[in-house]
Amino acid sequence: MKSKTLALLAGCALFAVSCGTTNTYPVLSKSNTQTGGTAKFTQKGDEVIMKLAVTNLTPGIHAVHIHEKGDCSAADGTSTGGHWNPAKDDHGKWGAEHFHMGDIGNLTADGSGNAMLTFKTSKWCLGCTDASKNIIGKGMIIHAAADDFHTQPTGNAGGRVGCVEIK
Ligand SMILES: [Cu+2]
Ligand SMILES: [Zn+2]
Structure with missing residues (x-):
């Protein structure tokens, strides 16, 4: 094995997240809808990449x-609480x-109710010790x-049709 590969492997062992941890979660239907899909979060270096694929939305x-809160138990999704806001800022556009x-913002569902959204930021992390960045334990x-x-503080976005527990 080349020494460069060995060094990379050692780095991965020490800083597991920097080598690309991916967590995939289901989108759970809420408020008597059939909303479905998956939310995939990958930590790559200091960035988190979210790939969201949602089905059965209204176009x-x-x-x-x-x-x-990472709690989707309520039928209307209200168990997730308000917007995650560690900086105590006002609601607005990312x-x-x-x-x-x-x-995060908005996504657009096509005529069949399918929507895709890719979102990337270094303001989040997956499981780091900085509570102002860690999205594990939150809900989407x-x-x-x-x-x-x-x-x-809501953006007047109406009811909650899909919910993800980011565990
Ligand atoms: Cu919301
Ligand atoms: Zn907000």
Whole structure:
């Protein structure tokens, strides 16, 4: 084995997350819908890449947020609490002056109700010790309506049709 490979393997053993940890979770249907799909989170270096594939949505725009609790038990998804907001900022559009750490934004479902969203950020981590970055233990919600990026503190995104427990 080449020494370069050995060094890389040693690095992986010491910093497991930096070599690409992927967690895949199901999208659970809420509020009497048939919403389904998968949410895949990969930690690569200091970035988390989320690949979200959702099925059986109503065609059109739907808000997606990370909410504060990884508990999808309530039939209407309210058990996930409000938007994950460790910085105590205002709700808004990701990357704007004010936004929550969970303000992913909107996705668009096609005429068959399918939607895909890829999201990448170094502001999150998978299981690190920084509570202001760690998304493990949080919930992700797909809403019935679009996020208007203005209404406080929810973006006026309507009911909760899909839920993910990020465990
Ligand atoms: Cu939400
Ligand atoms: Zn928000």
